[in-house]
Amino acid sequence: MSVIPLLLSLGLALVCPPLLLGVIHKTKAILTGRVGAPVLQPYYDLWKLLQKGAVYSRTTSWVFRAGPLVSPAAFLTAALFVPLTTPSALLSFWGDVVLWAYLIGVARFITVLAALDTGSSFEGMGASREVTFASLAEPALFVALAVIAKVTGSVQLSEMFGPVLGQAWRTAGPALALAAASFFLVLLAENARMPVDDPTTHLELTMIHEVMVLDHSGPDFAFILYGSALKLFLFSVLLVRLLVPVHIGVVWLDLVIVVAGLLGLAVLIGIVESSMARLRLIRVPQLLVTSGVLAAVGLLLVWR
Amino acid sequence: MAQGIDLILVLAMLLNFLVLGSSRLRACIRAVAFQGVLLSILPLLLHQGDLAVHMVALSAGMLALKGVLFPWLLLRTLRDGSMRAEIEPLIGFTASLLVGAVATVVAFVLSSRLPSLPSMTSSLLVPAAMTTLLISLVVLVSRTKALTQVLGYLMLENGIFLFGLTLVQSMPLLVELGVLLDLFAGVFIMGIVIYHISREFDHIDTYHLTTLKG
Amino acid sequence: MLLGVVLVPLVGAGVAFLLRSNRLRLALLIGIAVFHLALVISCWYQQPASLLGGWLAVDALGRIFLTLVSVLFVCAALYAVGYLQHEPRRSNRTFVGCLLGFLAAMSLVTVSQHLGLLWVAIEGTTLASAPLIYFHHSQRSLEATWKYLLICSVGIALALLGTFFVALAGSDHGADQLSLLVSELISHAGRLHLPWLKGGFLFFLVGYGTKMGLAPFHTWLPDAHSEAPSPASALLSGALLNCAFLGILRLFQVCLAAGLASFVQELLVVFGLLSLFVAAVFIVGQSDYKRMLAYSSVEHMGMLSLGVGLGGAGAYGAMLHAVNHSLTKALLFFVAGNILLAHGTKIATEVRGVLRRLPVSGALLLGGFFAITGAPPFGLFLSEFTILNAAVSQGHPVVATIYLALLAVVFLGMGAIVLPMAQGQPVAGVTGSSHVRGESGLLVGVPLVLLIAVLVLGLYVPPGLKEALTHAAQLVGGTP
Numbered sequence: 001m002s003v004i005p006l007l008l009s010l011g012l013a014l015v016c017p018p019l020l021l022g023v024i025h026k027t028k029a030i031l032t033g034r035v036g037a038p039v040l041q042p043y044y045d046l047w048k049l050l051q052k053g054a055v056y057s058r059t060t061s062w063v064f065r066a067g068p069l070v071s072p073a074a075f076l077t078a079a080l081f082v083p084l085t086t087p088s089a090l091l092s093f094w095g096d097v098v099l100w101a102y103l104i105g106v107a108r109f110i111t112v113l114a115a116l117d118t119g120s121s122f123e124g125m126g127a128s129r130e131v132t133f134a135s136l137a138e139p140a141l142f143v144a145l146a147v148i149a150k151v152t153g154s155v156q157l158s159e160m161f162g163p164v165l166g167q168a169w170r171t172a173g174p175a176l177a178l179a180a181a182s183f184f185l186v187l188l189a190e191n192a193r194m195p196v197d198d199p200t201t202h203l204e205l206t207m208i209h210e211v212m213v214l215d216h217s218g219p220d221f222a223f224i225l226y227g228s229a230l231k232l233f234l235f236s237v238l239l240v241r242l243l244v245p246v247h248i249g250v251v252w253l254d255l256v257i258v259v260a261g262l263l264g265l266a267v268l269i270g271i272v273e274s275s276m277a278r279l280r281l282i283r284v285p286q287l288l289v290t291s292g293v294l295a296a297v298g299l300l301l302v303w304r
Numbered sequence: 305m306a307q308g309i310d311l312i313l314v315l316a317m318l319l320n321f322l323v324l325g326s327s328r329l330r331a332c333i334r335a336v337a338f339q340g341v342l343l344s345i346l347p348l349l350l351h352q353g354d355l356a357v358h359m360v361a362l363s364a365g366m367l368a369l370k371g372v373l374f375p376w377l378l379l380r381t382l383r384d385g386s387m388r389a390e391i392e393p394l395i396g397f398t399a400s401l402l403v404g405a406v407a408t409v410v411a412f413v414l415s416s417r418l419p420s421l422p423s424m425t426s427s428l429l430v431p432a433a434m435t436t437l438l439i440s441l442v443v444l445v446s447r448t449k450a451l452t453q454v455l456g457y458l459m460l461e462n463g464i465f466l467f468g469l470t471l472v473q474s475m476p477l478l479v480e481l482g483v484l485l486d487l488f489a490g491v492f493i494m495g496i497v498i499y500h501i502s503r504e505f506d507h508i509d510t511y512h513l514t515t516l517k518g
Numbered sequence: 519m520l521l522g523v524v525l526v527p528l529v530g531a532g533v534a535f536l537l538r539s540n541r542l543r544l545a546l547l548i549g550i551a552v553f554h555l556a557l558v559i560s561c562w563y564q565q566p567a568s569l570l571g572g573w574l575a576v577d578a579l580g581r582i583f584l585t586l587v588s589v590l591f592v593c594a595a596l597y598a599v600g601y602l603q604h605e606p607r608r609s610n611r612t613f614v615g616c617l618l619g620f621l622a623a624m625s626l627v628t629v630s631q632h633l634g635l636l637w638v639a640i641e642g643t644t645l646a647s648a649p650l651i652y653f654h655h656s657q658r659s660l661e662a663t664w665k666y667l668l669i670c671s672v673g674i675a676l677a678l679l680g681t682f683f684v685a686l687a688g689s690d691h692g693a694d695q696l697s698l699l700v701s702e703l704i705s706h707a708g709r710l711h712l713p714w715l716k717g718g719f720l721f722f723l724v725g726y727g728t729k730m731g732l733a734p735f736h737t738w739l740p741d742a743h744s745e746a747p748s749p750a751s752a753l754l755s756g757a758l759l760n761c762a763f764l765g766i767l768r769l770f771q772v773c774l775a776a777g778l779a780s781f782v783q784e785l786l787v788v789f790g791l792l793s794l795f796v797a798a799v800f801i802v803g804q805s806d807y808k809r810m811l812a813y814s815s816v817e818h819m820g821m822l823s824l825g826v827g828l829g830g831a832g833a834y835g836a837m838l839h840a841v842n843h844s845l846t847k848a849l850l851f852f853v854a855g856n857i858l859l860a861h862g863t864k865i866a867t868e869v870r871g872v873l874r875r876l877p878v879s880g881a882l883l884l885g886g887f888f889a890i891t892g893a894p895p896f897g898l899f900l901s902e903f904t905i906l907n908a909a910v911s912q913g914h915p916v917v918a919t920i921y922l923a924l925l926a927v928v929f930l931g932m933g934a935i936v937l938p939m940a941q942g943q944p945v946a947g948v949t950g951s952s953h954v955r956g957e958s959g960l961l962v963g964v965p966l967v968l969l970i971a972v973l974v975l976g977l978y979v980p981p982g983l984k985e986a987l988t989h990a991a992q993l994v995g996g997t998p
Contacts, residue, residue, distance in 0.1 A: 173307055174314035286398045290325055293405045297317060300412050304427070419713040437679070444672060453668055460672060464679050471685045483634075483678065486641040490671050493648050497664055500652075513661040516741040 005251040009084035012259070013237075014076075017229035018042035020236060020266045027270025042229065049222035057215060059119050067114025068220035071107035072227035078103040079230060082237050083158040085254040092158045097145055100157055101138070104190070104234075107227065108134055115212035126211030129281070133196065133208065136288035137189045140182055143295035147179040148242065150302045161238060166245035178298030180242050185291035187235040189284070191228065194273035196284050236265050309349050313432040316342050316466070317408070320439040320459065324400040327391050329451060333378045336455050339436075339462055340370025350469055365484045366465070373488070374458065377495050378451060384499065395446040403446075407438035429470060436463030450498045454491065461487055519566040520574045523557050523584070523625045526550060531618035535611060543614040544599050550618060551588075551595040554625070558588040562982075572699055573632045578989035582837060583764050584628035586844045587757045591621050593964050597852050598749035600960030604859045605747070612649050613747075619646035620753065627761040633681050633698040633768065637674070640729060640765055643758055644670045650750040651742050662738075662745035669738040670729050677725025677765070683718030684769065687711045700768050707775035715773060719782055722769045723789065730762035732789045732823060733796035736816045740800070743812035744864065748855025751808065755815045755851060756844035763822055763840070767994050770826065774995045779829070783995070786827030787917060793820025794924045802931035807866040808854050810935055811847065814890055817928055818843040824921065825905040826994050830912055833996025835904030837987040842897035842975055843890075849968035850886040853879050856961050857939070866935045871944035878962040880940050885969050887936040891929040897975030 022039040029036020038044075056064065081096045083089040112130060115123040145160075151168040152160045169176055189196045192209035213224050240261035248254055279287060319342075322335040344366035351359045393400060411434030418430065440459035443452065468480075501513075530550040537543050561576055561584070568575035576584065598617070602610055623642035630636045644667065652663040681698065687710045688696030688703060696706055703710065728735035743751045766786075773782040797817035804810040818839070825836025856879040861869050873880030889896035892903075902925065909918035979987075988996070 170307075174310050177311075178314065178318075283397075286325060286401065289398050289401045290321065293321055293401055293408075294318070296405050297314070297321075297408055300408060300431075301314065301428070304412060304416060304431075419711060450664065457668065457671055457675070460675050464675055464682070467679060468682050471682065471689055483638065483641075486638055486645065489645045490641070490667070493645055494667055494671075497648075497652070497660065497667060500655075500660055501664065513664060516658060516661055516665075516745070 005085060005255075006090055008251075009255065010079075010090060012084060012255070013079045013082070013230075013233065016259075016262070017226065017233040018046060020233055020262060021229050023263055023266035024270045024273070027267045028274045031271065031274040042225070046222045046226060049225070050219050052218040054216075054218035054220050057118060060117050060215075063110075064114050064117040064215075065220070067110050067117075068216055068223040068227075070110040072223050072230065074103045074107035074110070075227050075230040075234065078107075078234055081157050082234050083161055083241070084237060084258055085251055089158040092156055095155050097149065097155050097157050097160060101141060101145065104231065105134075105138070107231070111212055111224075114216075118215045120215065123212055123214060126208060126214075129208045130212060133189060133284055133288060136285055136292065137186050140288060140292035140295050141186045141190075143292060143299055144179045144182040144186065147175055147295060147298040147302060150299065151176060157238075161241040161245075163245075163247040165242065166247060169245060172302050175298040175301040176242070178294045178301070180239065182291045182295035182298065183235075183239050183242065185287060185294070187232075187239060188269070188272070189288055189291070190235060191232040193269060195276050195279050195287060198278045233262075236262050240265055309346065310428050312342050312346060312349070313428040313466075316462070317432050317435050320436055321401060321404050323443060323455065323459065324404045324439060325397050327397060329382060329391055329449070330379065332391065332452065332455055333375050333382070336458050336462070337371055337375035339459070340374070341367060343462055343465055344371060346466075346469055362480050362484075365480075369484060369488055370458070370462070374491055377491065378454065381495050381498050381502075382451060384502075391447060391449060391452060393446050394448060395442075400442065400446060403442055404439050407442060408435045411435040411438055429466060433463050433466035433469075436460075436466060450494075450501055454494050454498070457494075458491070519557060519561065520569050520576065520629050523554065523561075523629060524574075524622050526557070527554060527618045527622035527625065531615045531622065534615040534618055537611075540602075540610050543610055544602070547595045547614050547617065548599065551592045551621075554621065555588045555592050558585050562986075568631070572701060573635055574629050575631045575701075576629055577631075577993065578986055579764065579767060579993045580628045582841065582986060582990050583760050584625060586760060586841060587621070587624045587628060590753060590756045590844055590848050591617075593848055593852075593968060594749040594753050596960050597752070597855070597964045598747075600958055600964075601747065601749055601855055601859070603958075613653055613750075616646050616649045617750070617753075620650065620758075622646075624757055624761050627764060631700050631768075633684060633700065633703075636765055636768060637678055637681050640677070640726065640762060641671070641674050643761060644674060644729070647750070647754060647758065650754075651746040653747045653750065654745065656745075659745040662741035665738045666742040669735075673725045673728025673735060675725070676721050676728075680718045680721025680725055680769075683714050683721060684772070687714035687718060700771060703772045704775040707772060707777070710772070710776045712776065712778065715776055716778065716781060719769055719773050719778070719785070722766055723785060726762045726765035727789065730759050730766065730823075731793070731816045731819050733793040733816060733820070736793065736796065739816060740809045740812040743815065743851075744806055744808035748851050748858065751811075751854075752848040752851035755812070756848040759815060759819055760822075760840055760844060763819065766823075767826065770994055779995065783827045783829055786823045787914075788827075790820045790822070790824030790827055791917065791920055791924075793817065793823065794921065794928075798924045798927040798931065801928055802934075804931070804935060805866055806864045807857070807869070807935060807939065808851075808864050810866070810932065811850050811854060814850075814928070814932065815843075815847060817924075818847070818890075821902065821905060824917075825901075825908065828905065828908045828912060828914065828917070829995045830908050830997050832905050832908030832912075833994050834987060834991040835901050835908060836994075837990045837996075838904065838975075838979070839898065839901035841983075841987070842901050842972060845968050845972050845975075846886060846889045846896070846898060849882065849965045849972070850890060852961070852965040852968070853882045853886055856965075857883070859961075866939055869939045870942040872940050875944045878966070882962065882965050882969055883936060884940050886965070887932060887940075889969065889972050891932055892925060893929075895973065895976045897972045900976050900979075 019039065021042045025041065026036050026039050078100050080090040081092060081100045108130065112127040115127040148160050148165070149155050151172045152164045154160050154164070188194065197208040213221065216224055237258065240258055244257060244261045246257055316339050319335045319339040323332045326332050326335070344363050347359045347362050395403065412431045415430040415434050436459055440456050440463055443459060444456035447453065447456065527550055530546060534543050534546055537546065561581060566576055620643060623639055623646050626639035627636060627643065630639055648663055648667050651666055652659050684703070685698055696702055696709070724735060731739040743754055746754060770782055793816050797813045797820060800813045801810055801817070804813065822836045822840055825832040825839060856876060857869055857872055858864060860876055863869065872883055889898055892898045906918055906921060909921060
């Protein structure tokens with residue numbers, strides 16, 4: 001195993017995330033008949049934020065400051081386990097899928113704590129929503145991952161999304177399709193995308209994720225934005241690897257395929273966002289339960 | 305081939321959940337219609353050997369009735385009756401979905417316990433049939449609109465049809481056509497009754513059909 | 519001839535929808551009813567050949583039920599002629615057409631030997647009779663029709679599932695799949711896969727039991743029977759319920775041959791007693807006299823199920839009871855129709871002094887009440903006693919005790935409703951008619967004939983009938 005592909009994919013993981021956001025925004029702009037911001041706009045935003053200073057409320061404690069640091073860190077750690085191409089997760093061990101899922105959980109936990117630390121009832125509301133929905137999304141995620149684990153006979157991310165998956169599609173296609181559908185719904189929910197949360201709105205009553213991070217500013221907010229972009233990237237990579245289990249063997253080609261898949265997914269998300277209205281809050285749990293049910297049926301199909 | 309059959313069966317199962325989770329009557333009618341269309345393809349796929357008139361007639365009948373005629377009839381009733389196209393279930397949507405998931409698990413467990421079946425093309429056939437049966441019962445019990453009860457009945461029929469596919473080779477054509485004819489007449493009469501209900505009661509909620517008791 | 523039994527009414531139904539005049543349609547109804555009866559009677563003298571490769575055939579069991587259907591239909595048709603004169607002027611096209619279609623479907627039930635065809639026929643009876651229940655076009659009849667259609671359709675759909683189970687039970691042995699012909703299933707009973715057959719019987723019991731009115735699947739029955747016009751109620755109660763029972767009996771025969779006797783008999787006994795119990799509970803204090811009669815049907819269906827479940831002499835008792843109950847229940851529904859016409863209400867407490875106001879109907883009501891509750895010397899006493907005797911002699915003292923106690927409850931419950939209706943002073947100012955209606959020829963003639971028939975059956979069972987009943991009982995596990 002050479003070092004170059006590893007470094008390359010790590011580099012991609014570090015650089016790419018805001019690009020996905022840019023593509024989504026551009027797609028939405030085109031579909032709604034606007035010119036829209038440049039695809040690279042998220043990078044400019046991050047750069048702008050990094051140059052500003054941060055403001056801290058006097059009522060906040062160290063937890064508030066830890067939030068924006070810990071959550072991107074957790075996502076970065078999680079990124080190490082995600083195989084962009086086949087033999088190329090930097091870290092990998094038996095059962096790392098559980099660690100991966102809980103790293104996502106840690107990031108959410110610290111974000112919620114930071115939001116609560118402000119003492120604002122407003123952010124508390126966002127935190128409460130986030131946790132409520134997460135408690136439905138996480139089981140769905142785990143069940144979907146369990147389907148893949150069962151099909152591939154592995155609980156190691158780089159093997160679960162490895163070459164075995166391609167053959168598994170031939171034997172357990174319906175189950176994997178269900179898992180993919182479930183995973184897509186979880187992706188939308190976890191990343192505060194459209195039918196669940198409107199990432200562009202600043203109407204307080206409808207926001208979920210955005211409302212938790214309102215008090216963060218400057219570099220802190222940049223870290224948070226970068227962190228959430230990275231989270232979207234991580235989920236997207238797994239979904240693309242699930243849907244396009246191509247394994248040619250030439251690292252460059254594989255990487256190109258994955259990146260193309262990522263861009264395609266970003267466009268798809270953009271299309272979903274511009275064609276759907278945000279669900280009423282009381283309907284969101286239903287969507288997440290649907291996602292869980294899809295995955296559960298998939299699990300039943302492979303576990304008979 | 306086997307993959308295709310499995311895919312159709314899984315889709316048919318998922319449509320059950322769509323009916324459970326959707327609050328729009330129109331969407332539910334379309335889902336059940338689509339389920340009927342999917343099922344109408346199955347006899348042709350499951351049939352081994354050369355294509356018999358039997359199978360083609362069955363498929364065509366299914367397609368014409370469940371895919372075209374019934375949805376048209378129900379949608380027309382929905383429009384003419386000027387009734388609200390929202391479903392107000394006795395059990396909430398999320399709870400319904402969970403009940404549906406439990407029903408699916410039960411169906412899989414049950415069908416794994418069933419005594420051995422004759423050789424079948426797809427091992428998913430019986431679980432899919434059971435799932436559809438159980439969920440149709442949930443729909444029948446928990447939805448109070450006359451139209452949704454008809455939908456539940458159609459889903460029940462779909463489930464039974466799926467089950468009947470296990471012996472698709474041995475059922476005589478006459479019987480199956482008779483079943484289809486009965487089904488047609490049944491839904492037709494139900495349609496008429498629903499029309500009358502919507503006229504007499506200004507709604508089609510059977511929750512209010514409670515004069516007769518004791 | 520068998521085809522004629524089914525096709526003649528069916529063609530008649532078609533013609534009825536084409537005819538323009540109400541009078542002509544009624545004439546057609548009577549004509550076909552009588553012709554049908556003639557065909558059926560000829561079946562008794564000459565065994566008709568089986569048709570369609572054995573799909574259609576008349577055996578002892580089917581012949582009894584077919585004759586019952588035909589006799590009751592003639593009575594109902596004659597009564598309907600009298601009854602419709604008093605209904606508000608309205609086209610009777612749907613009513614007559616559906617009655618004839620109903621007759622065709624019921625005849626098909628009794629002569630079909632193929633479980634699939636049987637299913638089609640029973641579902642056909644539901645569809646043909648639904649418009650009959652909706653005859654009055656009121657909110658209440660609408661509610662009754664909806665419940666009838668939906669509950670029975672769902673029940674019968676489950677029976678279809680049961681039919682598939684039976685087919686699976688016969689398909690266990692590789693290539694040579696058994697057909698669903700009852701005779702073929704019986705002769706190859708040893709090869710049937712028992713778990714599937716058991717499942718099939720359960721679904722038959724639930725499915726056709728819904729149609730038959732076995733508790734706890736009876737919930738549609740009181741509504742439908744009370745809201746339908748009286749001629750239709752009589753047919754629903756007297757003929758249709760028997761047809762549904764025949765559906766169960768067909769598979770029962772197969773189960774007996776396959777050695778599942780104790781399993782299926784116990785089921786029938788349990789459901790029979792449960793129906794008796796539920797009926798007794800709902801009859802006591804019932805305010806609507808037509809509903810009371812409907813619950814009484816549930817009770818008697820329970821008795822049929824109990825009798826067949828007990829086996830031995832009980833099966834003969836059940837067959838005899840089916841005959842007696844059909845005649846008596848039709849009689850009572852006709853009388854109830856007369857009372858309804860004269861009083862304009864179905865509330866029992868608002869009906870008083872029937873004996874004074876409608877002397878013949880009042881006497882028939884009392885006679886019918888004593889007959890249906892099994893008082894001697896009517897036929898039902900004989901059949902109910904036979905079933906009781908079977909329970910005791912086969913060592914089921916608990917069943918016998920429960921049976922007797924419930925019969926007593928029903929007797930008291932019905933007495934408390936019917937006796938005040940018959941006696942007392944007519945309530946002044948009851949809505950209904952200014953002049954006393956409901957005493958014209960056909961309206962009392964038909965029930966009178968039925969009452970005499972039941973009375974005769976109680977005193978003397980003709981040897982020919984006895985032989986036929988014994989044959990039928992033997993088919994469902996009875997011993998003389």
